[in-house]
Every structure is written in structure tokens, then in C-alpha cells.
Amino acid sequence: MKRGSAPTMKDVAREAGVALGTVSKVFNNGSVGEEYRQRVLEAAKRLGYQVNSYARGLKTNRTYAVAVVLPNIINPFFSVLAQNLCQALTKRGYRMFLSITDFDPEAEQRYIHMAQQNQVDGIIGLTYNPDLQVADKVPFVSFDRYVSPDVPCVASDNFGGGQLAAKKLVELGCKRLLFLRIGSTVAGESDKRRDGFEAFCRGMGVEHDTLYLRDSDGYGPFRDFLQAHIHQGRLDYDGIFCCTDVLTLEIQKMLSELEVHVPQDVQLIGFDGTAIHMGREPDCSTIVQPIPLLAETCVDILLKEDKSDLPSLICLPVSYAPGGTTRDGA
């Protein structure tokens, strides 16, 4: 053993007085005589030996590492997702190598490239690059976004969630509904929240409007819209479905400034339910995404050996949770 550098299998073999191959077998659950196995294990412990996973990876082409590419982990939804992905991977003996893109399409592409170069066993990505190039050499699962026909996409049942939100509001007595959304210009699964909402309203003949903003617009237009729809102190709408919980809180704040009372004058339902997965009470009444299940599903699909019959879209069920912004007691 060269001084200063870590011990290798060779060192262990010499220390234990066995052949190199025998040591390898011990660390790979091969069949080895019990006496030899003990000798090897003891020698390894004496030397403080650890398998060099890079050498192993070079040989086996499996690295037990998965790259996760996310816009950030500051947004609670992303951080809870990241945490659940990490745990799901760990449970299966994989390590998570995390990249933060800050919504930059070029960074997304760069990280995907890097990940491939680093021989990861797979990539899970939540990306906004409409023409993302992903080599089909390494398995890829996309979260909430369609990438290409052979890239499976995992998402919540956004359409169903939109329907559910509208249905709940109607059940809670609302007569005139509003859908509020702010987000990326890039098309994604979550756009279907609106589709589901409108489908339900149309189907039931419920009056409804929609305000659809892009991130760059900021919240200002929401305030203007709400203000313009207050007549004699009353808001024209008695039920609002917001595309995220974060937006719901923001709208609630605006309404409070406009002296419209939640949930007496108007009831609010958001989307995500992240707080629930953080062990907290929900911040608002909301459609809950099954984040732990989403994470497990991403990982399962990614690591599935048989890539032949991959579905191209997997929608997971959402649920409703009251949280103070509707008139169904928490």
C-alpha cells in the first residue's frame, strides 16, 4: 500500500493472504468460503478499506447516481419534491446529484449534458427548455412537462384537480367563479388546471372568468382586475381558484387590503398543498399534489429495467384539503 493514498483491494488481498479476485467476491456477495470471507473482512477493517466506486463504475457501467435537475429548491413545492426524490433514491441505494437551473433553458441543457458525461444512471428533470436535447443513452424522466414521445412524463392529475376545485367551490355555494393563474410561458401539464376548471364550469353551466398572466407580468394586473370588479364594496365573484397556494396567499392579502373578506365574501382554493407534506396545517384550502407518490413514481419509472412499455404520461391523483379560505371548517 502506497503511503498516503487509500488502500485498495490489492492491499487487502495481500494483508489477508488471499487472491485479489477473492476479495472482490467478498464485496460483491459472491460465493466465498466462510474462513476466507472472515480473513478478508478483518483485513479490510484493519486497513480501513472502502470499495472505490469509480473503479467499480468504470467496470460495471452502473454508478448508482441519478441527476435531479430543478429550477430551484427555494420554492417550497420544489424543495419538498427534491427532498422526496432524494429519499426515494436513497431507499433504492442511489445517490442524488442535484442541479439548480434557475429556470435558465441553457443551464438546463448544460446540466443534462454534464449529467450524461458523469455517467449517471438516469436523470429526473423539471425543465422549461422547449427544445431540450436528451441523449437516449441515459434514461430520462420529465416532471410536469412533455419533452418528446419517448420521454415519460410524471405529473399530478392537473385536469382532474381543476375540475375538483370548481366542483368544491360550487358545492360550497359559489355562483360565479374566477380562475387566476400566473406562470411560465412554456406549456406544461399544469396548464390543464385551467382546462379542467373550465370544463367543469361549462358542463355545469356555471358562470366563470379567467385571468391568465405570465411571470413577467407580476401580480399588479391581479390587483387591478380585482379592484375593477368590486362594485359597492362587493366582489363580482364568490369563488376563486388560484393556480398555486403561493398565489392564493397573495390574492388573499390583496383582498384583505380591498376589504373583501375571505371566506365570508369570497372563497379561495389553491393548488399544491405543499404545507401538508411539510407537516404543517395547509396555508389555504387547496388541491393537494401527492408529492411523495410523485417522487416515488419518478424514481420507479427511471430505474425500471424494462424500458419497452413505458407510458408517456403518468397522472397521479390529487385530493382536496380545506384550509381556512373556504367555508368548510378545517
Added chain:
Amino acid sequence: MKRGSAPTMKDVAREAGVALGTVSKVFNNGSVGEEYRQRVLEAAKRLGYQVNSYARGLKTNRTYAVAVVLPNIINPFFSVLAQNLCQALTKRGYRMFLSITDFDPEAEQRYIHMAQQNQVDGIIGLTYNPDLQVADKVPFVSFDRYVSPDVPCVASDNFGGGQLAAKKLVELGCKRLLFLRIGSTVAGESDKRRDGFEAFCRGMGVEHDTLYLRDSDGYGPFRDFLQAHIHQGRLDYDGIFCCTDVLTLEIQKMLSELEVHVPQDVQLIGFDGTAIHMGREPDCSTIVQPIPLLAETCVDILLKEDKSDLPSLICLPVSYAPGGTTRDGA
């Protein structure tokens, strides 16, 4: 090139009609004739070649990967820290491999082991295992916790922060102060928040009390304590320093239920200021930890070539930010 598997340098060499070593030099900025370089680059592009970093790592013993070990990334402080660490590492050409311990000392030890086995170039850990074993083979930087004499620890100036909080409250007119803390039983740098607070109060002759809970106690005792210290509708204290912003919000909620008004009747200062690093308004008046700087510092120290003159504790400066729970306008 064997069909189905990725192209290697050998394939590129053959395709370009040059020797293997030449290809290697091209990808390592060695000196290669311009004509050869072009030939190699083109051949590489044609084949879609990417350097296999595992093979490279095996040879060079540098993997450009750093393990980050955190209790979770759901707590906003940790998630902002993780994000900043990730960015600091990326900036320097390193990848972040994240482990979530959920405060489990055994998991901490396990991940440290794993990280070493995976030949990372270093480990940054925020751990609660009082007798963590970390091989001195791989560089380790500890966040907020003393591990051993030769493991550098990076933390905010918690003592100074405690003093600053007390000083601010006194400047804002408080006469009788209270320090509230809940946290781990494991000793850490953040315990010094109390020390600094008390040192200031003693030095200035300010009346003060302290309530020091462990996580397992829950928030209940705080409520009892506050209730017991309300006489004729007035709280005995007019200034409270809470050990985190999360606790501050919790206390604020309790006080509101007890009909004590913040900041009129009592002023609150928290610790962390995480919201500021998320681009939000602070949730409460607070002592702000310089999270981006903390992350940069961890990474700088970890990757420092010359390990000879490592300080054992690096304290970074904190600052005060008003946020509505004190009587200095936001």
C-alpha cells in the same frame, strides 16, 4: 466502437486517424497541433463523444464532486443554504451530491461513509452526531457545529447576533427582555445566541429571563410560560428575542391569541432572515445570517489546496433587519 455503448477515446482516435494520447491531450488542453486538434474535435462531434469522468477520476483521483449532508431541505434555512452551496459549487466546476439525514446521527455517519467511498473531493456537513467519525483522507467542513480540532467549522457570528438583538431591543425602548429558544440537545454554535444576548443584558444591567427548550418539548411550554407572565392583560416582558424566525412567527401567533399586541405591547426579534435570501420581505424583525457568504466560505475552505493553516472556526458577520415585529418602521 462497440454498438450500443458510448464511444470512447479510442473510437475518436480511430475516427480522426490519430493516436489515443493525442485525443486525450485535446480534451485536457494539452499542446496539440491545430490541424490535429480540429480533426479530433470533429471526429468527437460526429461520434457524440463525451469524456467518461469515472475513468478520468480513477486516474486522477479528482472527481469534482462534493457531498453536502443536511438534516433536510424543507426548513427554509436549510433549503436556502443548500441552494447557495449548490450554486457556489457549480461556479467552481463542482457537482453537489446531496444527502438528507432527517437529524438521524446514524444516517449522518452512514452518509459520510458513503461519500468517502464515492471518492468525493470533499464533504460539507451540518450534523448532530456528537461523535461523528470522519476520515482525514477527505476534506470536511462542518457548518455550525464543532466536530474535532482539525475540522474547520463555518458559522454566523451567533454571539454577536445575540448581542445585536438585545442591543436593538433596548434601543427600541424595551426594559425587560426575554430569550426564547427551542432546538437540539446537541451543542452547536447557535447556542451562542443566548450567550451573546445574556452578555449584553448583564453588561448593560438590563433585566432579562430565558426559556430554553428542547425539540421534544414542543411549543406547549412557551404558551404556558407566556400565559403565566400576563398580569392584568399585560405581558411582563416588552422585548423578546427568539432563536429563529420560525419560532418568532409561532410566538407571535400565541401572543395574538393571548391578546398581546405586537409590536405595540411587546417587540419581537428573530434569527435567520431566510426570507430575505428568498427575495421576500422578512417575516419578522430579525438578525440576518449571511447565507450566500456562508455557502461561499464553506466551499472556499473545502476546496482550498493548502490545508496547512486552516482556522478551526470561521464566524461570519450578521446584520439586523426590521420586519414589522418591532417599532422601527419597515
Added chain:
DNA sequence: TTGTAAGCGTTATCAC
């Protein structure tokens, strides 16, 4: 400047 060849620490294939 370019090519050759010897490893890096494993795993895997064989003879034994």
C-alpha cells in the same frame, strides 16, 4: 509535437 505503453482499482472469465 506525436505516438506508445503502463497503470489507476475494479470486475469477470477462466483454468485450476
Added chain:
DNA sequence: GTGATAACGCTTACAA
């Protein structure tokens, strides 16, 4: 069941 030996894809002397 055990032990040589040849890869794996790359870097790096060293020779040409």
C-alpha cells in the same frame, strides 16, 4: 471455491 489475468476508459510519462 480459489486465483491468475484481461479488460473498463482514461491520463501521463517517456520514447520517437
